Amino acid sequence: MDDYEPDDVSPEHCAVWPENWPALELFLGVQTQWRIVAGMGGAQYQGLDYGAIYAHPRLARLGFDEQDERLEQLRHIEVGALEVMNAR
Template sequence: MLGIELPETDEPPAPLTYAVWREHWPALEQFLSLRTQWRVIAGFGGKEYQGLEYTALYGHPAFARLSFDEQDERLHQVQYIEAGALCVLNDTKQANSADDYISDRVSYEVALQLEHRLQQTQWVNDWHSAQQAEQALLRAGILIA
């Protein structure tokens, strides 16, 4: 009927169960709480899941109550789960996709932090140069305080 083949038996299939280590349980709960927060690109070629919406993670009360170090650790744990889910959701067959994804994301974050620090340094240097120029103009009598 409508191209859907029903199983021969009337019994539903047994649910799959998996064991989760105790130390990973909080990260799994956090990940599952974000189950509706996927960033998806849809077009004529289909859809592609890009990843979780991290603003939802950062604003989640369970995440906000954590210390900065715990937030950093939880973020990395959720990213590992996210990477595995992306491989399944996007039907990626590569064995190392999760590791590649995380490696790429870490490289991007490091580059972004470095760029941010360089901008801050440039701003401080520009401000310092402006202060020196102002002092020189004051000493020369060109600028009146």
């Protein structure tokens, strides 16, 4: 699989499957809630702050089964974002 840079694909060419849209909306709602460790080598993103995520209305208003499903989807987005943000 080829590696793509953000500039390689325009927003018009990035479709989101309908079943993934709620997870993307949740991610966009909590995208500033990262746990970060700063040291001599710079900042390292550890992952999302799940305390903040559980309090977010897009997740809090769901039933437990839906929360589990949404969190599983969110973790996939989180892993991809961490790879990009921690790349050096």
